Amino acid sequence: MSYNWIDADKFSFNSFLLMDRWIIRMICNEYAGWGDFCDNLGIALAYNPSVSWYFAHKSPESKPSLEQMIAAAPRNLAPHDVRMAEVFVIHAMETFVVYAYPEMMNQNCDYIYDWDNRLLLELADFTDKIVLDVGSGTGRLAFAAAEKAKRVYASEPTDMLREYMRDRIKRENIHNVVVVDGMIEQIPYEANTFDIVMSGHVVGDNYDLELAELSRVVKNGGYIIDCIGEDNRKRKPDDELIKRGFESFYHVSKSGGDIYRYRKQVRK
């Protein structure tokens, strides 16, 4: 699915040198069966030895598929054909490419730039709470919660995004946001640590595992919140969340999207 958040033509293939191991692993393995994607990735990597070296060393588990793709790439291609392959891959991977340019992510991604903090703060009383935001991105939810919370832990597996949030914390002298690494599948905290555990655009690949982790780290009586941003997508309610006891809150976004936010109070 293309969101057209970026003009791929304007991006260097070196953008991939800014990516984390988990992203390289997904690019090289999970999209391997994707139509023309493998062919184009093979060409782009074969003609960008620094990027293929970086991929192989940063994510050794991806080496076999990398080598296979590179071996299949035609030799002696004209620079124009190589660039076409690079642009194809950059466009196809735009949701990862934007993570390398957090400021651009804030400017180009509608779910962030159209966002209003009140949409989160009305879902629970954040006053003096200890909050975890899983997959914080540029901190859309974390910085909103920090307006009221005692402390917000912004957990984010992408290095560029962690550093972006740390820069903002320093620049704006924010004292109650702590940026940490972490994935939703294995949240690096003890059970029953947080009053509120929240995320946006993260839950959905494996509901049972993800919600079990979110439930584990929230205190008895605390809340799990799933709060996507403002975009123009026409959605249906998330039956998987509703089936698991979440309340849903519907509104139409500024750009006409059907937006559902979710909340569940956890009883242990």
Ligand SMILES: C[S@@+](CC[C@H](N)C(=O)[O-])C[C@H]1O[C@@H](n2cnc3c(N)ncnc32)[C@H](O)[C@@H]1O
């Ligand atoms: C679409 S962005 C949303 C960012 C932010 N939550 C928001 O709504 O503005 C998805 C974020 O989740 C992070 N992410 C991706 N897979 C993840 C996982 N398995 N666990 C935790 N975070 C993940 C990405 O690095 C990215 O920052």
